[in-house]
Amino acid sequence: MLGDYDMPEDACTIVQRGKMFKKVKETLKRGLNDDLSLPAPKWDNPNFQSHPLNGTRYTSRTFFEQEWESVWTKSWLLLGRETEMPEPNSFQVENIGPESIIMVRQTDESIKAFYNVCQHRGSRLIFSNEGKSETFACPYHGWEFATNGKLVKAQDSEDFPINPCEHVTLIELKCDVFAGFVWVNMDPDCQSLREYLGPVCNDWERYQPDKWQRFTAMTVNVPCNWKILQDNFCESYHLPTVHPQLRESHEESYSKTTFDICSEGHSRMIMLGATPSATQYGPKPPLTEGLAERLRLWDLNPDDFTDRALHARKALQEQMRLLGRERGHNHYENLRDEQLTDAHMYNIFPNCSLTFGADGVLLQRMTPHPTDPEQCVFDHWYYAFTPSSGAELLRAQTNVRVDEENAERQFFDYGQKPMGIIPDQDVAITIGQQLGLRSRGFIRATASGQEDRISWFHHIIDEYMQGQRP
Ligand code: FES
Ligand SMILES: [Fe+2]
Known part of the structure; x- marks a missing residue:
């Protein structure tokens, strides 16, 4: 973008240079306020080879111990x-x-x-x-x-x-x-956190999430390797089968979803939200109750969208822009239109998946068991801006459970009590996958293009274990 202001090497007077630098400086100062109707710039998307993903990675104690030394003690x-x-x-x-x-x-x-x-x-x-x-x-x-x-x-x-x-x-x-998150690195010679996060920083800063408060916090012991959960959060291929209800609020089709990876080792998925799925329902999908409620909370009349539910997303974006500031959502001024309505999921290497909506972020974090490769600890936390209208707005804008502000953290074993429909659906599947990955009948994965982010995640693990990173 700054290429527009590249300095010509010849015939440039000092005055002209001054003007140009002023323009560059103004652009940098505007920073986040570029054209918000545009989609997010693509990441660098380096080429890499599909990963075989054999079962040993999820079951072997030797692999588990090497992974601890090479990955966990070297990452932010x-x-x-x-x-x-x-x-x-x-x-x-x-x-x-x-x-x-x-x-x-x-x-x-x-x-x-x-x-x-x-x-x-x-x-x-x-x-x-x-x-x-x-x-x-x-x-x-x-x-x-x-x-x-x-x-x-x-x-x-x-x-x-x-x-x-x-x-x-x-x-x-x-x-x-x-x-607003505290990060640590056990490697005293590590690169800076900002270098480590790369393009993630610019995306997240737009939300101004530093003061967002906790609305849900569950820490759950799960009998599967930590990577099975992170793999699951690196793909949306499972949505129609595991979370059939998401068709009511998201366009799940991979062909309408944006995927990115960055050299720093992270990945991003942007999925259309505030819309019923035309892929699943057909070209004239119904206006679902959840979407109607969201329209009402932003003073839009759902009856105006009964026959044109696919227009609700754009109308919501415009209305949120119009009413956002007077309702205290000052951060909307920095958000792209798509950030107002669409799910922005980030897989941060090695063990976090954060899904941002306009006013909140779901943090899903997997950490290994101290000794057993076939167990992990799963955190399912939700942090959000506190709307003047209370948690009701948050509940309408996300598909995950929202408790109350400063919700007390709960610790339990999977199955002892519900986490919420979506995480329960995910974890049930990952436990079943662990059983299959143990089998001598599984040789390697046969993955689709929309599962490439899993390959990227494992490719980065291998680079750490082979001493090529950090
Ligand atoms: S005072 Fe801590 S181990 Fe003795
Ligand atoms: Fe899922």
Whole structure:
């Protein structure tokens, strides 16, 4: 785009150069406010070969252990939420595979991350998931660490060759914040988070999601390898069979869906939303009840769309633009038209899938079991802007469960209680897939073009395991 302002090498006076630089600067300043009616620019979409996806990747302990060392300890990992550590000394603890990590707000407002392990003789330090405390006291011999990591109290300190408080600290990890999420990297020599996320940053910044609050948070133990879930979120081929209800609100056809991958290792899918599926229903689909409700919430009359349901999406975009600001949705000013209505799903390497709607994001995160390749932990969280009209608007705009603002986090095993229709449908399928992937009767996948993002995901895993990344 900036190519329009490329500097000619000859016959350019200083004045002209000044004008041109001013134009470039203005364009950069406008930044997010380019032509919002245009679709998102394509990513770089590098060429790569389809991946065989054999079952061993999902069952072998050797592969699982190598994957931990090569991928998990080298990648930026989305760990927590900044708004959930509102004050100095507020902390959150998250477990990833065999590791447990503390994130804690500092007095200067920054956030630091430490391994959750006492530096005396290695006990786990904190067993709660969140809280607020000036020190972290070890349950074993009572050593106390300040929230900046420094040891401040050691029992019988005179009995050590050197007082441990003079030199012992918790072990810190690289930590950064983007889009209101806290990310960590166990590799001290890692690239920056922004370099790692690449084109994802520009897309997400448009939503201004930094202060979005939690409306649903479930953490569920699932008996399948973590990659089976991420694979599932890398394709929409399963939608008509596993989630037949989505035809009421999305155009699921791959031929009308946009897919992208980027060299950084992530992928994106943009699927038409706020529309019944013409592919599934035929050229004159009915106006579904969910869509009618969404129109009503934006002061549009569903009766005007009874015979022309395919026009509802555009009408909603225009109405959301018109009424957005007066209703407090100031971030709409930066959103592309398609971001107002369509599902924007991002698969962030290695283990997150985030689906953005105009006012909220569904975060689905998979982390490995500490030792068993055939189990994982699945997080299903929803963060959203708080509309003045309350959670009702969010419920009309998303297909996933929306509880209440600051919903309490729930922990359970899959099957103990419902997560919501869509995640229950997904997880039931992935558990069945794990059973098949164990079989000597499965040699390799026969994947379609619309499943290429799975291949890309595994291609990146292989590059990490072969030492070609990061
Ligand atoms: S292991 Fe923590 S105080 Fe001893
Ligand atoms: Fe699904």
